[in-house]
Amino acid sequence: xxxxxxSRLPEPIVELLDRLAGLAAEIGTRAYLVGGVVRDxxxxxxxxxxxxxxxxxxxxxxLTDVVEFRDRLEELFPTPARSEPRLRTLAFPRQxxxxxxxxxxARWESYPQPAALPRIVPTTSLSFDxxxxxxxxxxxxxxxxxxxxSEVMGYGxxxxxxxxxxxxxLHPQSFIDDPTRLVRLAHYQGLLGFEVEPETxxxxxxxxxxxLHLRVAGSRLRSQLARLCEEQYLPGSARPAERLHQRLTAxxxxxxxxxxxxxxxxxxxxxxxxxxxxxxxxxxxxxxLSFSPGELILAALLRxxxxxxxxxxxxxxxxxLSGGLIEAVREASDELGEDFDRWWQLAERSxxxxxxxxMCLGGWPRMKLIVWWTKLKQVKKMVDGQVVAELTGLGGxxxxxxxxxxxxxxxxxxxxxxxxxDWQSLIPWGGEKGG
Numbered sequence: 561x562x563x564x565x566x567s568r569l570p571e572p573i574v575e576l577l578d579r580l581a582g583l584a585a586e587i588g589t590r591a592y593l594v595g596g597v598v599r600d601x602x603x604x605x606x607x608x609x610x611x612x613x614x615x616x617x618x619x620x621x622x623l624t625d626v627v628e629f630r631d632r633l634e635e636l637f638p639t640p641a642r643s644e645p646r647l648r649t650l651a652f653p654r655q656x657x658x659x660x661x662x663x664x665x666a667r668w669e670s671y672p673q674p675a676a677l678p679r680i681v682p683t684t685s686l687s688f689d690x691x692x693x694x695x696x697x698x699x700x701x702x703x704x705x706x707x708x709x710s711e712v713m714g715y716g717x718x719x720x721x722x723x724x725x726x727x728x729x730l731h732p733q734s735f736i737d738d739p740t741r742l743v744r745l746a747h748y749q750g751l752l753g754f755e756v757e758p759e760t761x762x763x764x765x766x767x768x769x770x771x772l773h774l775r776v777a778g779s780r781l782r783s784q785l786a787r788l789c790e791e792q793y794l795p796g797s798a799r800p801a802e803r804l805h806q807r808l809t810a811x812x813x814x815x816x817x818x819x820x821x822x823x824x825x826x827x828x829x830x831x832x833x834x835x836x837x838x839x840x841x842x843x844x845x846x847x848x849l850s851f852s853p854g855e856l857i858l859a860a861l862l863r864x865x866x867x868x869x870x871x872x873x874x875x876x877x878x879x880x881l882s883g884g885l886i887e888a889v890r891e892a893s894d895e896l897g898e899d900f901d902r903w904w905q906l907a908e909r910s911x912x913x914x915x916x917x918x919m920c921l922g923g924w925p926r927m928k929l930i931v932w933w934t935k936l937k938q939v940k941k942m943v944d945g946q947v948v949a950e951l952t953g954l955g956g957x958x959x960x961x962x963x964x965x966x967x968x969x970x971x972x973x974x975x976x977x978x979x980x981x982d983w984q985s986l987i988p989w990g991g992e993k994g995g
Contacts, residue, residue, distance in 0.1 A: 561719055565593070565601055566706040570614050572657040574706065577620075579636050581704035584622055587629060592686065594701040595619040598712060602700065602722060609752075617660040621701070623684045626650050626665045633663060647680060668692060671737040675775040678737070690715035694741045695748060696728045697721050726757040735767040739776050742767060743784040746814050750807030751791060768815040782858065782879035785820065789861070790854030801832040804857075822866030822875055835860050837926030842916035845933050849912055850883030859885045860920035863892060884913030892917045903936060903971070935974040943967045943983055951987065962988060 566574055577593065584591035597615045604611035626633060627648050634641055634650075638658070641650035648665035652658075666689040669678035683689060690699040699715035700722065712719065721728050727748055735741055742764060749756060756764065767773070773781070788807050808826030811817045818824045827835070839856050843849065849856070859881055866872035869890070876889040891914055910918070919929055945963045949955060954962055969986040 561602070561712045562709040563598070563601055563605060563702070563712055564709050565598070565702060566708055566710070568601060568604075568611060569597075569706075570657060573614070573618070573659070576636060576658060576661075578705045580620065580633075583629075583632060583636065584624075584704070587624065587632075589622055589624040589684075590686075591623075591704040592621040592701050593618065593704060593706070594621050594690075595698050598700040598702055599697055599722065602712065603752075606723070608725075614657070615659055617662065620661060620663045620704075621666055621686075621689060622663065623666045623686065625682055626663050637661070648682060664689075669737075671733075674736045675739050675772060686713075687715065691730060693730065694734070694738075694744050695721075696730060697726075697752075697754070698748075699730075721757070725752070725754045727752075727754045727760060728757045729760050729763065732763060735763055735772060739767060739772040740780050740784045742773050742814060742816060743781065743788060743811070743820070746811040746816065747784070747788045747791070747807055749810040750788075750803070753806075764814055771819075773816060774819060778878035779880045781820065782855070782881065785858050785879070786852055786854030788854075789857035790852060800836055801829050804832050804836070805829045808861075817865075820875075821861055822871050827861070827864055831864065831923075834923050834925070835864065835920050838920035838922055838924070838929060839916070841926045841929040841933070842919045845919075845930060846912050846916055849916060851881070851885055851913070855881055855883075855885060856916055856920065859889055859917055863889055863917070863921055884911045885917065887911070888913040888917040892921055903932060932975060936971060939967050939970045939974055939983075943970055947984075948987060951984065952989075 569577075577591075580591050597618060600609055600615075601611055603609035625648055627643060627645060627650065630641065630643065630650060637652045638655045639653055641652050641663070643650055648667060650663040652661040652663070654660045666683050666686065668681045668683050668685075668688045669692045670681065671678050678692075686701070690701065693699050693715070696714065696716050696718040699718045701713050702710040703713075714722075715730060717728070727745060729735065729741070745756065745760075745764065748754065788811070789804065791803065791807070805826055805828075808817065808821075811820070812825055817826065826832075835857065839853055839860070842856065843853060858879070859876060862872040862875050863869075866875065873886070873890050876886045880886075881889070888911065919933075922929065924932075943963060943966050945959065948963050948966060949959050952959070952962060965988045966983065966986050969988075970981075970983045973981055973986070
């Protein structure tokens, strides 16, 4: 099967792929585009899936050690790479018109024991590299540079599985070697809407019954679950709550949701809409956070789904959630409500992780979250503690209490739609020193 990817991809991406192919030829090797972009382009050709105007990421493969040629490869990109020496990979972040790019050394993997990290063996064989991957439809590959019509290759029945919309692992040991593939199966089932072919489904049930997913390091599961949660943030994604619900439903049908999220069924689409609205508002209002959107959504799901806070906290610790999210899972409330004191305390004293998680859990539409949080910040800046001290003659704890009460009153006025008011008239003079 052939496909016209060259005319479909944006010009900056085609130029990058051409330059990579030229560099590969200079150093005596071959370069390939593999995985999701090829798969999704074929689905578009078949009329089964929209192809984004700019793909969110590119998986590129070289039949040589990319780390060895790091300096020359970095010349092709506007920003330096993040390196994973053990896996012999280079990752380039999204920059301008270029998507995130993973540049991988062709490799073979062997597993010393079930659920262990693999031993990496570099290879110059394309088929050996494709054979180590998760599902046949993710082994689809085209050679670089792209031709006007590029020949699509794949491992085993990759093309047949794509045409019949089946998800199939590459060998019977796949889930034993790497149980995180169970989560990835749910991810792709929800993302693509494909069925799991019978033999693969039988091996899923066996792996879940044996608890293979519970033998994996929590940080590895966190990575896969965060990716599952974050997919709707990709450019051009439509109906994000519905898309997330599909993936969470697939996770539940595979028998993984109770162990990994604390409940056997996902939240409703309506609840997920509010949760995602809170996550988006948190990113807009809190600035750069020390955790990914996927981790934030995962933490929120644990609190929403787990029947008790202790279970959610155990899962958060197992996953080693970062950036204060573990503490936030322990401390966060289920509902923000319209308690002005709680809102002010959230804005004034909470960590970014706690504030972000509260926004996800609050059950409020995104615009109301943004309006209230913006009003809080404006009031905090408006009611100047030094001015209050000069007017009242107060200091220490008493001054802090009066400033807090004044800001609370000002917040009440602000959320009623008043923007131009005399905040000094709201100082609680009665019974106060200097009042």
